[in-house]
């Protein structure tokens with residue numbers, strides 16, 4: 085199965101699994117409570133995907149979860165109109181496993197074509213001043229070369245990446261022949277003729293990975309760019325490549341959890357894992373103890389590094405766990421008591437070098453034009469700054485920043501939900517950020533099995549990103565365990 089599995093496609097693998105179900109479904113020895121064949125830590129997408137595949141193959145599986153809900157970093161705020169996303173925000177047509185899960189578990193998929201025009205229009209603010217797209221080409225802060233002066237800052241680097249990305253396959257970012265690109269994204273951009281002025285007014289205002297272009301590997305950014313390009317290529321011509329789930333993306337892990345027949349136990353905060361040759365023992369903060377023949381751990385490295393693992397991980401894997409950081413992102417979800425954007429005549433959406441780098445008017449209702457809520461995104465150093473404040477002070481700082489840029493918003497925004505992903509003890513950040521030098525040395529090791537302890541989670545994905553990366557890793561780890569059962 086090992087060699088064949090790597091060459092089989094997903095459908096063939098699932099058919100092969102269905103055929104082997106009868107073998108795995110042979111009667112099991114009755115085990116003591118809290119003993120299971122496979123114990124999965126984490127009921128996010130990767131843990132649930134692994135659990136469902138193992139269940140389908142007849143394995144005896146239990147899932148334990150530290151939070152009181154499923155979904156992990158997929159979370160939709162049902163307290164606001166339209167259920168805006170605070171975690172996994174949208175997906176694309178190439179998210180085969182996620183789309184398949186939505187269809188299989190009865191979750192509707194919402195195509196964003198009717199609303200994408202509203203999200204695409206953004207207002208530029210630099211140094212607290214609004215700069216219209218008419219003024220931008222001749223504005224003194226515009227650092228772009230002559231032929232690109234009309235390009236808005238948020239779109240500029242996409243063009244550079246599209247032209248210069250040398251990666252030819254989805255997993256090329258981890259292939260040794262590309263290790264020379266495991267350098268700061270800033271350095272690679274400079275090699276492409278992009279100045280530091282340009283990097284400052286583009287990437288460093290709204291860093292998707294790390295705090296600036298200095299602390300993310302070029303290989304990571306090229307992988308992200310290839311993955312996004314693949315989603316765009318797979319979209320039906322004339323339609324947006326962005327999709328969401330009806331009821332919020334959280335409906336997908338909820339649908340998966342409902343189909344999982346084994347136990348999912350909540351409030352189990354894992355603090356230690358100890359393996360001997362035949363079993364792994366898992367300890368939780370509340371004193372609960374589990375034993376399993378195989379344990380699958382979907383915990384992100386930013387959290388895993390606080391958990392005791394005995395015997396210790398091999399050096400490269402331990403280094404990955406200890407040093408692979410997660411992006412810092414905070415969000416404030418707001419209701420506008422009055423549409424301030426009608427008063428100042430601008431789109432509610434902003435790209436700004438202030439505290440809030442991105443303000444987004446959500447369009448999640450039946451009427452595509454209706455703004456159902458407003459989301460402020462705070463990233464990198466700015467998010468770290470907010471994390472040093474008590475929530476009420478951080479929320480006040482967010483509102484003050486928006487009002488400073490948009491005086492028409494004064495007194496009109498109410499924060500209904502505020503989220504720091506870093507301060508959430510079960511994620512300690514957002515998606516994994518591979519720093520310069522980490523991809524070539526640590527990425528090949530982070531997902532390796534450690535005896536009977538196995539790892540999944542988006543940080544172990546090789547060919548897909550985000551939610552689909554989580555699903556990919558859940559599938560990979562399920563097969564890894566099945567081969568050993």
Ligand SMILES: Cc1cc2nc3c(=O)[nH]c(=O)nc-3n(C[C@H](O)[C@H](O)[C@H](O)COP(=O)(O)OP(=O)(O)OC[C@H]3O[C@@H](n4cnc5c(N)ncnc54)[C@H](O)[C@@H]3O)c2cc1C
Pocket residue numbers: 125126127128129130131148149150151154155156157158170171172173174175352353354355382383384387413505509510511513514515540541542543549550551552553554
């Ligand atoms: C703000 C934001 C925006 C995003 N946008 C997108 C997007 O647009 N598109 C996209 O594809 N992806 C996006 N993502 C990323 C995507 O949501 C994640 O990659 C994916 O959901 C990760 O799934 P996972 O199973 O790997 O990890 P998780 O969802 O984190 O699952 C791990 C589980 O383990 C549990 N756990 C952690 N520690 C312990 C412990 N000690 N004991 C017990 N349980 C524990 C957690 O509670 C969690 O349920 C976004 C994420 C965020 C936060």
